[in-house]
Amino acid sequence: MRSDPSILHVDLDAFFASVEQRDKPSLRGRPVVVGGTGMRGVVSTASYEARVYGARSAMSTAEARAICPAGTAFLSPRFEAYRKSSLVVMDLLRELSPLVEQVSIDEAYVDLRGADLEDLEVDTVRKRLERLDADIREATGGLTASAGAATSKMLAKIGSDLDKPNGITIVAPGEEESVLEPMSVRAISGVGPATAARLRTFGVETVGDLRRMTDTDLVSVFGERHGRSLFALARARDDRELTLSREAKSISNEETFERDVHERHVLHREIERIAESVGARAEKAGVFGRTVHLKVRLPDFTALTRSFTTTSPTRDADVIARTATRLLDGLDLPQGVRLLGVGLSGFVAHAQTGLFDLETSADDETEYPEVFAPSPQDEPAPGSDAIDLSTRFSPSPERRWRTGMDVHHPDHGNGWVWGSGRSRVTVRFEGPTTPPGPVHTFAVDDEALSPAEAPSWT
DNA sequence: TCTGGGGTCCTAGGACCC
DNA sequence: TCTGGGGTCCTAGGACCC
Numbered sequence: 321m322r323s324d325p326s327i328l329h330v331d332l333d334a335f336f337a338s339v340e341q342r343d344k345p346s347l348r349g350r351p352v353v354v355g356g357t358g359m360r361g362v363v364s365t366a367s368y369e370a371r372v373y374g375a376r377s378a379m380s381t382a383e384a385r386a387i388c389p390a391g392t393a394f395l396s397p398r399f400e401a402y403r404k405s406s407l408v409v410m411d412l413l414r415e416l417s418p419l420v421e422q423v424s425i426d427e428a429y430v431d432l433r434g435a436d437l438e439d440l441e442v443d444t445v446r447k448r449l450e451r452l453d454a455d456i457r458e459a460t461g462g463l464t465a466s467a468g469a470a471t472s473k474m475l476a477k478i479g480s481d482l483d484k485p486n487g488i489t490i491v492a493p494g495e496e497e498s499v500l501e502p503m504s505v506r507a508i509s510g511v512g513p514a515t516a517a518r519l520r521t522f523g524v525e526t527v528g529d530l531r532r533m534t535d536t537d538l539v540s541v542f543g544e545r546h547g548r549s550l551f552a553l554a555r556a557r558d559d560r561e562l563t564l565s566r567e568a569k570s571i572s573n574e575e576t577f578e579r580d581v582h583e584r585h586v587l588h589r590e591i592e593r594i595a596e597s598v599g600a601r602a603e604k605a606g607v608f609g610r611t612v613h614l615k616v617r618l619p620d621f622t623a624l625t626r627s628f629t630t631t632s633p634t635r636d637a638d639v640i641a642r643t644a645t646r647l648l649d650g651l652d653l654p655q656g657v658r659l660l661g662v663g664l665s666g667f668v669a670h671a672q673t674g675l676f677d678l679e680t681s682a683d684d685e686t687e688y689p690e691v692f693a694p695s696p697q698d699e700p701a702p703g704s705d706a707i708d709l710s711t712r713f714s715p716s717p718e719r720r721w722r723t724g725m726d727v728h729h730p731d732h733g734n735g736w737v738w739g740s741g742r743s744r745v746t747v748r749f750e751g752p753t754t755p756p757g758p759v760h761t762f763a764v765d766d767e768a769l770s771p772a773e774a775p776s777w778t
Numbered sequence: 779t780c781t782g783g784g785g786t787c788c789t790a791g792g793a794c795c796c
Numbered sequence: 797t798c799t800g801g802g803g804t805c806c807t808a809g810g811a812c813c814c
Contacts, residue, residue: 362780378781424814426814509812514811546788546811572784574784621781626807627806661783
């Protein structure tokens with residue numbers, strides 16, 4: 321841990337609501353709630369006027385409507401406006417020191433060892449933070465921030481929370497443990513509702529209580545990583561450095577429906593729409609992913625996740641959608657679906673070529689004749705008989721093996737097409753459930769492999 | 779009228795390899 | 797004919813953060 325209060329945490333006050341009040345003078349002094357305004361919306365930010373009535377982040381908007389007075393403004397977020405102000409503030413922080421870790425749109429850590437200060441004494445730091453506060457107000461048209469400076473990230477963050485809104489708290493070196501001791505265990509980063517509840521069963525409510533638990537006990541209850549971290553953080557031992565740059569590890573989009581969805585075809589259409597957005601974001605980010613994720617939340621709020629990893633990285637919306645659809649079709653969903661999500665991870669910078677790359681290659685084009693299979697539109701209606709194999713060789717460019725098609729092989733049974741090119745079609749059998757079935761590659765004109773009957777939906 | 783959407787990290791078990 | 801161990805990858809679920 322550091323010996324000087326050189327880690328700064330800055331947190332913009334009631335950020336979304338404050339931007340709205342800044343931009344619409346009629347909202348100033350009035351309760352403002354920003355968040356989802358639909359029946360299933362939740363509150364992102366409540367202005368301090370709304371907090372008086374108990375409105376809080378993460379509360380359902382319905383509940384906020386019930387407790388806030390008439391005249392409360394309920395607004396949908398305007399992310400573009402927030403991003404703009406965020407950028408202004410982050411630039412001011414980088415002016416203070418180039419060592420900035422942005423945690424979210426309204427929060428960041430700054431390493432003051434990179435700042436141009438004569439020393440890192442409490443008074444010097446305080447003076448500089450007062451100037452920063454004035455700069456933020458001026459540059460953003462009146463937005464305010466709260467700031468904490470300390471010898472570690474944890475104490476800096478706790479400090480920024482101690483005097484909100486618009487306060488500056490510097491935890492002097494040596495004071496860390498006494499500041500921490502009386503606080504709820506929830507003050508420790510990594511302690512959420514579940515950990516707090518388990519700790520309560522041991523009679524632990526405050527950080528002081530937590531200090532009475534041994535290293536061994538914490539590890540046996542919470543696992544190696546979490547247990548050791550709790551033991552150290554309870555003693556204000558926090559050596560975490562700032563993470564100055566980070567590469568995204570996954571891209572995902574999800575949507576909660578206004579009403580639970582029971583129809584498969586609606587879910588399929590939603591998957592296509594969400595996959596489109598995921599693919600576009602991956603393209604913008606310049607990445608290809610090897611693993612496609614599906615997330616489903618049921619009406620009772622339980623979540624199911626399924627994923628599928630291939631050797632061929634993709635960002636093709638169509639491939640993502642077909643894979644996600646396959647994963648969905650492996651799920652029995654009699655209760656309907658509350659939320660649907662699609663994600664991509666396992667990024668590589670470039671789509672690789674190789675054994676499993678099923679994009680058309682020059683070799684394929686010269687060595688193999690074109691053979692076509694029915695496109696999904698040609699698949700039989702639910703309940704009808706299997707497809708007529710004679711259509712496989714119909715010379716229409718659309719009629720080719722498509723990712724996601726159902727197929728049958730006399731030796732391997734039923735499977736689905738993972739990828740296809742002009743020369744080869746790769747099939748995963750008995751997928752996509754766990755454990756994944758075997759993968760086999762066939763020449764496109766292999767008569768043994770045939771399109772199978774499309775699954776029928778209820 | 780209960781409970782969003784974007785992420786990260788960890789755990790645990792099985793497969794597989796050495 | 798008794799029984800290794802470590803490492804990595806994949807999958808599912810869960811906790812947590814803003």
